[in-house]
Amino acid sequence: MLHAVQPGDGGVARVVTDLVRGQLAAGLRVAVACPPGTELAAAVRAEGADAYDWRAGRELGPRLAGETRELARLLRTVRPALVHAHSAKAGLCARLALRGRLPTVYQPHAWSFEAVEGTTAALARRWERWAARWTDRVLCVSDAERRTGENAGVRAAWSVIHNGVDATRFTPEGGSAAPGPGPAGATGGPLVVCVGRLCRQKGQDVLLDAWPAVLAEVPDARLVLVGDGPDAERLRAAAGPWPSVRFAGAVADPAPWYRAADLVVLPSRWEGMALAPLEAMACGRPVVVGDVDGARESLPPGHEALCLVPPGDPAALAAALGRLLGAPGLRHSLGREAREHVLSRFDVRRTGAAVAELYRELAGVRCTEHREPIAQ
Template sequence: MLHAVQPGDGGVARVVTDLVRAQLATGLRVAVACPPGTELAAAVRDEGADAYDWRAGREPGPGLFHETRDLARLIRAVRPALVHAHSAKAGLCARLALRGRIPTVYQPHAWSFEAVEGTTAALARRWERAAARWTARVVCVSEAERRTGEAAGVRAPWSVIHNGVDTARFTPAPGTVPFPAPAGEPAGPAGSHGPVVVCVGRLCRQKGQDVLLAAWPEVVARVPGARLVLVGDGPDAERLRAAAGDAVTFAGAVPDTAPWYRAADVVVLPSRWEGMALAPLEAMASGRPVVVGDVDGARESLPPGHEELCLVPPGDPAALAAALGRLLARPELRHSLGREAREHVLSRFDVRRTGAAVAELYRELAGVRCTEHREPIAQ
């Protein structure tokens, strides 16, 4: 089977890499078409999958014809039993190339029409409604994402398969963890700083780091000595750096986010839109409390009872500052929320559960046979 993917980095890349690893372990022949030189291209080759260079940009534009043609050529060369297209651009090109000739699974990872406004959003909704006829199954990562699609008029067969994380990789750390540092700088000694808030995500409008920076002066006023770390890179990096103060560290893109979660006192992701964000799940698996924007997937990802403390309206710096200030001022509350978060992820969001659900979907649509999957046991 073939995964068609654009973008080749961030949360989508991690989701696809986890799926590829699980599928190879079951004996499937797995191929991935994605932009060359990306995090995803390297990761799937390391896993042993066939990786094909597909030069596609994030946005539709003049290159769409060539991108669709090139993907169609790859599909003919690979001859998959099923194509799984991830995110809007791959979903656009794959469905134009195939038009339902072989089973096509489309996974939006958040709807494209939420990222734009006006005429562009209307055109995106119109395309998603039209393309449903060439889609064997739309996979949403949350019930909320499915409801958003239905409200936009997308009429397609649905499956809701929650994102999962590797609970063996993302684990709590005993005791106080040294404050990591960007490449080339020494890590700060444990306990050498005030409480640390970490935000992991692409530096872009979707993830809401601008809202977080607007809220941060009020957080520091409530909790003097608090530190903020933005982990990731993206198109808004320069603008965000210009708006940040001395209490903000830009770690850039890092090969492993796990140490940053372990060093955090609170992990925050004030997104404007999502399907179900991966970073809060990784943080909770690491035993850390989270504060997240109340967007698609957020409520479903949180443990019962955490909504009042951990959810904030998207785009609201005052509400975000108040939520962060409350948690930073109460260490015992942070610790109890972190323990509950870890248990919640173990029981509901283990990546093995996600892999098993996707494998069952492939069997249903294309008769793709895998070895037996067993439900993970919470530890």
């Protein structure tokens, strides 16, 4: 079977890598078509999967027809039994190339029409409604993401399978300090970490707008933004007045940063179900997240009042951060409950088993073994 993927980095890349690892272990022949030179291309080759260079950009544009033809050519080469398309661009090209001729799974990883406005959003909704006829299953990572699609008029066969994380990799142990020196003039204070692509979706601009109010409550607080992206230069300029803010850049493994954090934050404007908060909770860290699709489903029961904030609201975000930074005992108990919650509900092996079952349902794809996750 073939995963068609764009983008080839960030949370989508980590989700696909985990799926590929599990599918190879279960005896499937797995191929991945993704942009060359990306995090995903290197990772799936390291796992032993066939990786094919698909030169597709993130955005729509004049290259779309050529990108679709290139993917169609790869499909003829691989001849998969099933195609699993990840995110909007791959979902567009794969479904145009296939038009229902093979069993097709489309996984939005957050809907494209949430990222745009006006006429562009209306066109994106219209496409998703039309393309559902060429989709054997729309795979959502949260019930909220499915409801968003339904409310947009997408009439499809749905499956909801929550994202999962490798709880043997993301653990509270493994070191208590992140790589490199702390921000100048702010060593020793409580550390807030935000892991995510530096872009409008992830809301780092809202976090920086909130930061002066956080410092008013906790003057020695520190903030590290982990990741890179199109808004990096603008965000660095916005953070200029505060020596307590550090940009760590993109990292191959975010786990040391989660472990170094006293509190992890992701103030997204939209998501399907963000991976970074699950990874942070697996590391035993409390999280503060924007109240977008998947956020409520990812949090332990009872954490909503403390850990959810309205998206795009710097004042509410600052209040939540200040409240938790000032309560180390509460942070400790929230982190412990978060770890237990992820172990019980968001184990990556459970996610992989559910996706394999979906493949069997749609295309008769068989695995050599199927094991339920071992209780932790």
